[in-house]
Amino acid sequence: MLDGKFTPHGKHLIAGAWISGEGTFSSEPATGPAHVFSIGSVELVDAACKAAEEAFWTYAYLGREARAEFLDAIAEEIEARADAITEIGCQETGLPEARLQGERGRTTGQIRLFAAHIRKGDYLDRRHDEALPDRAPLPRPDLRMMQRPIGPVAVFGASNFPLAFSTAGGDTAAALAAGCPVVVKGHSAHPGTGEIVAEAIAAAVTRCDMPKGVFSLIQGGNRQVGQALVQHPDIKAVGFTGSLAGGRALFDLCAQRPEPIPFFGELGSVNPMFVLPEAARARGAEIGKGWAGSLTMGAGQFCTNPGIAVVERGPEGDAFVAAARDALAESAPQVMLTDGIAKAYRDGKARFDGRNAVTPVLTTEQDGRTAAPNLYETDAEAYLQDHALGEEVFGPLGLVVRVSGEDEMKMLAKGFEGQLTATMHMDEGDTARARALLPILERKAGRVLVNGFPTGVEVSDTMVHGGPYPASTNFGATSVGTLSIRRFLRPVCYQNVPAGVLPDDIA
Numbered sequence: 001m002l003d004g005k006f007t008p009h010g011k012h013l014i015a016g017a018w019i020s021g022e023g024t025f026s027s028e029p030a031t032g033p034a035h036v037f038s039i040g041s042v043e044l045v046d047a048a049c050k051a052a053e054e055a056f057w058t059y060a061y062l063g064r065e066a067r068a069e070f071l072d073a074i075a076e077e078i079e080a081r082a083d084a085i086t087e088i089g090c091q092e093t094g095l096p097e098a099r100l101q102g103e104r105g106r107t108t109g110q111i112r113l114f115a116a117h118i119r120k121g122d123y124l125d126r127r128h129d130e131a132l133p134d135r136a137p138l139p140r141p142d143l144r145m146m147q148r149p150i151g152p153v154a155v156f157g158a159s160n161f162p163l164a165f166s167t168a169g170g171d172t173a174a175a176l177a178a179g180c181p182v183v184v185k186g187h188s189a190h191p192g193t194g195e196i197v198a199e200a201i202a203a204a205v206t207r208c209d210m211p212k213g214v215f216s217l218i219q220g221g222n223r224q225v226g227q228a229l230v231q232h233p234d235i236k237a238v239g240f241t242g243s244l245a246g247g248r249a250l251f252d253l254c255a256q257r258p259e260p261i262p263f264f265g266e267l268g269s270v271n272p273m274f275v276l277p278e279a280a281r282a283r284g285a286e287i288g289k290g291w292a293g294s295l296t297m298g299a300g301q302f303c304t305n306p307g308i309a310v311v312e313r314g315p316e317g318d319a320f321v322a323a324a325r326d327a328l329a330e331s332a333p334q335v336m337l338t339d340g341i342a343k344a345y346r347d348g349k350a351r352f353d354g355r356n357a358v359t360p361v362l363t364t365e366q367d368g369r370t371a372a373p374n375l376y377e378t379d380a381e382a383y384l385q386d387h388a389l390g391e392e393v394f395g396p397l398g399l400v401v402r403v404s405g406e407d408e409m410k411m412l413a414k415g416f417e418g419q420l421t422a423t424m425h426m427d428e429g430d431t432a433r434a435r436a437l438l439p440i441l442e443r444k445a446g447r448v449l450v451n452g453f454p455t456g457v458e459v460s461d462t463m464v465h466g467g468p469y470p471a472s473t474n475f476g477a478t479s480v481g482t483l484s485i486r487r488f489l490r491p492v493c494y495q496n497v498p499a500g501v502l503p504d505d506i507a
Contacts, residue, residue, distance in 0.1 A: 006084035008192040010037040012044055012219055013202055015051035016212030019044070025220050027191055030094030030335050030369065037191045040221030042228040045183070051213030052152035052181035053234040058211045060149040060179040063504060064118045070208045071115035071177060074168060075108040077200035077207075085196055089162050092190040094335035094369070099298065100163070107163045110170055110459040110480075114177040117461075117482040123147065124505055125491070141496045146506050147489035149179030151236030154229045156250075157187035157194060158241035159337055160301045160394075166190070167197040167217060170459075170479055171239030171264070178488035180236075181214045185229055189338045191219050230254050230263070237488055240265040241303070241479065244392075244470050251473050264487050265473040266466065268392040269420040270307040271445075271454050274409065274437065278429035279451075280316040287425050288323030291398070292331065292373070294453035295324075299334035299371050300396035301341065304421050304454040307393060310401045310412060321377065321400055325362045328373040331396070335370055341394060342369045348393030349374050357382035358389070361400070371395045377402065380412045390417060406433055413437060418468025418475070419445040421454035444468065446478065 011018040021038035028034065059067075078085065082104060089100040117123060124147050131142035153175040157166035164170065167184050175182045186194035198217040205214060218225065230238050230253050238254055240247050240263065247265040254263040275287055294306055309324070311317040336342040346366045352358050357378055364372035373396040380403045383389050389399065403409045416422075422445035426434045434450070441448050446467035457465055463481035466472040472479070477487045494502060 006081070006088055006192070006196055008035045008037065008088070008195045010035060010191075010195070010219075012038055012040065013198045013215070013217040014044060014048050015055075015216055016202065016205065025188065027092060027188075028339060029091045032091035035192055037219050040185070040218040040225040042224060044218050045225060045228040045232060048183045048213075048216035048218060049152060049229070049232040049234040051216060052183055053213075055181045055211035055213030056149070056151055059181055059214050061503070062179070064121060066208070067177065067179060068115040068119045070204060070210055071111050071173065073204035073207050074201050075111040077203045078104065078108050078168060078197060081196055081200055085163070085193065088192040088196060089190065092192055093162055093337050095162075095298070095337075103161065103163045106459060107168060110164070111168065111173045113459060114173050114482065114485060117485065118177050121505065123482065123485050123489075126506060131496070144494045144497070144502070144506055145491055146494070146503065147486070148492045148503075150488055150490050151180060152234050153180045153182050153488055154232075154235045154238045155182055155184045156226070156238070156240045156242060157184060159187050159189045159341065160303070161241075162187075162190040162193045163197065165241045167194045168201055170484060171241075174484040175239070175488045176214070177485045180488045181211075183216045183218065183229065183235070185221070185226055186217055186219045188220050194219065226250060227253055231257055233259065235261065237261055238263045238265075239479065239487070242267070244268045247473065262487070263473050264477055264479065266303060266420070266479055267470045267472065269303060269467065269471045270390060270392050271304055271419055271421045271423070272308045272310060272413070272416055273306045273423040273425070273453075274413070275309060275311045275317075275320060276424060276426045276430035276433055277312055277316065278427040279425040280311055280320055282427050284311070284316045284320040285323035288320040289327045290453060292324045292327035294455045295398045296328065296331045296334070296373050296396040297455050299336050300373075301337055301394060302455050304457060306421075306423060306454055307397065308399050308401060310403060310409060312409070313402045313404055317402060321361060324398065324400070325375055328362050328375055328396075328398070331373050333367070333370040333372040334396075336395065339369055342366065342371060345371050345393065345395035345397070348395065349397060351388060351393075352376050352397070352399070355386065355389075357386060358399075373397070375400070379403070380408050383412065384415045406436070410437060410440060413440040413444065416444050418471040420465060420467050420471045421445050421447045421449060423449040423452065423454055425451055446471065446475075
């Protein structure tokens with residue numbers, strides 16, 4: 001229903017048809033009524049993937065303008081359901097209304113950005129080496145190169161972004177922009193939100209006369225459903241945002257296929273933040289307070305949540321920790337996205353409580369689906385000796401690592417695993433140290449920030465949202481920004497192909 005009350009029907013969208021499965025599951029909303037949804041199955045996966053492969057032969061060879069118009073139509077259909085999306089999204093996730101409205105704007109904004117980007121044609125990376133028939137000792141043929149869509153793409157919806165990283169999120173939009181049909185495995189944390197967004201995409205398919213198999217949504221299901229999706233022979237790439245354990249299992253399945261395929265997974269990051277000494281001396285308390293705000297934003301349920309702060313020992317570092325502690329103490333408990341995420345947060349806190357090398361700075365009790373912030377402190381030697389301290393805790397938990405001087409800070413930076421982001425807080429007097437630290441950080445992270453906080457990812461041409469493993473499984477890719485479209489393309493060289501035979505986009 002457009003801009004009104006929405007009651008989910010609980011079915012899967014398979015090539016334009018809403019289909020029920022044999023079993024059902026119930027949603028677990030933070031507020032409001034629960035709804036019943038059909039459970040996905042291997043048979044539904046097979047039907048969706050085969051329909052996507054059939055649709056590929058039409059959709060992949062449409063002109064860029066037709067695909068751009070389709071993307072614009074999806075954005076318009078999502079906006080036409082704005083109020084209903086916000087209502088059920090808030091019920092299912094517990095996120096505040098303003099957050100859902102902002103995320104919807106980001107979702108439609110990135111869809112329109114991709115539409116504008118493919119209209120320009122630069123993403124095709126077209127190249128031409130003209131024939132040199134008289135070249136000695138051998139002539140050169142006429143050579144043209146262009147990026148082409150790879151085939152149907154599987155997308156797994158994320159728990160923490162019911163819109164921007166789910167049904168019509170960045171992976172889906174990038175694949176559709178590239179010319180690839182999409183099969184989405186919806187996340188069980190927000191199935192109703194997934195359903196209404198799928199209705200918007202289905203409306204755009206009809207409106208633009210697209211092949212029905214260009215998009216399908218499969219709800220729920222056990223691990224066999226996800227395994228069947230990544231192992232289906234018609235699927236040529238996978239986009240995933242989720243846990244390290246789940247993503248690594250799917251990544252391994254993709255690699256073990258008779259035809260291995262790329263798995264673009266975003267798996268986890270603690271996003272370290274380095275406070276350099278002059279900045280700490282001039283405004284350490286201010287930075288500590290700002291860090292607390294970033295750490296607790298959205299109950300800490302962002303993949304760019306800055307979970308670790310690195311500061312030197314001494315009074316300036318003490319002031320930073322005290323300000324962060326005081327700001328966190330004033331932060332009210334927040335509802336987490338699911339009961340499972342809340343339990344994982346409690347388990348992560350327990351992991352810190354049981355370590356002698358970690359000093360509690362602020363500890364709180366967690367109750368049910370809510371989370372309150374926690375803060376701990378350790379030193380560089382203890383951190384580097386205990387791998388578990390570097391594992392992501394999904395929620396508002398912060399760890400301060402104290403270091404003694406520049407050499408220890410650099411040693412610690414080299415000890416971090418791959419990250420989505422790394423941040424430096426610096427003043428002019430820190431320039432030399434920042435220049436020495438930057439080569440380490442750019443090797444560790446996909447995005448390096450100065451004097452800011454990584455929560456909040458700009459959707460743009462220049463954004464990189466990815467990084468070395470385990471931040472993501474493909475360090476050369478990004479899941480945000482127009483460069484993300486390149487994940488679902490591959491280069492093809494055309495040698496001596498007549499102009500009348502070449503694809504239209506090559507010119």
